[in-house]
Amino acid sequence: xxxxxxxxxxxxxxxxxxxxxxxxxxxxxxxxxxxxxxxxxxxxxxxxxxxxxxxxxxxxxxxxxxxxxxxxxxxxxxxxxxxxxxxxxxxxxxxxxxxxxxxxxxxxxxxxxxxxxxxxxxxxxxxxxxxxxxxxxxxxxxxxxxxxxxxxxxxxxxxxxxxxxxxxxxxxxxxxxxxxxxxxxxxxxxxxxxxxxxxxxxxxxxxx
Numbered sequence: 635x636x637x638x639x640x641x642x643x644x645x646x647x648x649x650x651x652x653x654x655x656x657x658x659x660x661x662x663x664x665x666x667x668x669x670x671x672x673x674x675x676x677x678x679x680x681x682x683x684x685x686x687x688x689x690x691x692x693x694x695x696x697x698x699x700x701x702x703x704x705x706x707x708x709x710x711x712x713x714x715x716x717x718x719x720x721x722x723x724x725x726x727x728x729x730x731x732x733x734x735x736x737x738x739x740x741x742x743x744x745x746x747x748x749x750x751x752x753x754x755x756x757x758x759x760x761x762x763x764x765x766x767x768x769x770x771x772x773x774x775x776x777x778x779x780x781x782x783x784x785x786x787x788x789x790x791x792x793x794x795x796x797x798x799x800x801x802x803x804x805x806x807x808x809x810x811x812x813x814x815x816x817x818x819x820x821x822x823x824x825x826x827x828x829x830x831x832x833x834x835x836x837x838x839x840x841x842x
Contacts, residue, residue, distance in 0.1 A: 636677045636698050640670035643694055646703060650693070650710055651821075661713030664691040667820025669787060673698055676785060676815075680755055683724065685745075687738040687756040689787075690716040690729040695757060699723050724752075732762035735771040735784070742775060742782035754782040761792030764800065776809040786814040 647666055653659055677698040680686065688695040696706055696718050709718055716729035728734040738756035745752050762768055763786050775782045790796045808814075 635680050635682065635700065636674050638697050640674060643670050643697060646697065647693060659710060661715065663715040665821035666691055666694040669817040672815045672817055684752050685724040685741050685754045687734040688727040689757055689759060692718045692727045696725055699725050732758055732765035732768045735768050738782055739771045739774055742780040746780055755785065756782060757785045757787060760786055760788040760790065760797060764792065772808060772812055775811045782811060784812045786812065788814055788816045789819040
């Protein structure tokens with residue numbers, strides 16, 4: 635699916651950052667960055683017509699799904715960076731932590747009942763991985779073999795808190811419907827804690 639390069643993704647986000655720093659964006663915003671290559675590889679598996687559920691950090695996801703740069707820029711300029719939506723692309727987001735996972739499961743169930751060949755792709759961060767309703771959603775998808783893949787974008791941050799502060803060394807081994815990739819975010823939440831590199835940690839589920 636990808637028709638946009640890593641450099642084009644970076645250039646788009648750079649433009650948005652300049653607008654933010656010029657106080658021209660009237661709402662909170664979460665910048666993408668540092669995971670361009672990983673996402674390009676993941677989106678090679680996503681087909682036109684599949685359903686994509688994203689998070690408060692959705693700029694790269696939307697562009698890789700085939701979204702229009704100018705439409706996205708307009709949405710961001712209107713304060714909707716965390717609420718990007720495009721029905722034509724089956725692209726949906728939620729700014730609530732793990733708020734999109736239950737909706738993704740419902741769509742996957744409907745697709746299976748209809749005999750559709752479409753797939754659901756649900757992106758979350760490692761902070762959302764801590765939420766109980768993510769666990770419930772994973773069990774439902776795995777148990778009923780629904781056409782849904784959860785992708786954990788692991789930058790070792792939930793707001794300003796790395797994983798070793800949240801739950802020490804515990805790692806959940808997820809079923810195959812969950813994949814994970816690690817990355818160092820170009821624009822992480824600002825914090826005073828030292829960055830902890832978990833790139834060599836044991837990943838649950840599968841990986842691309």
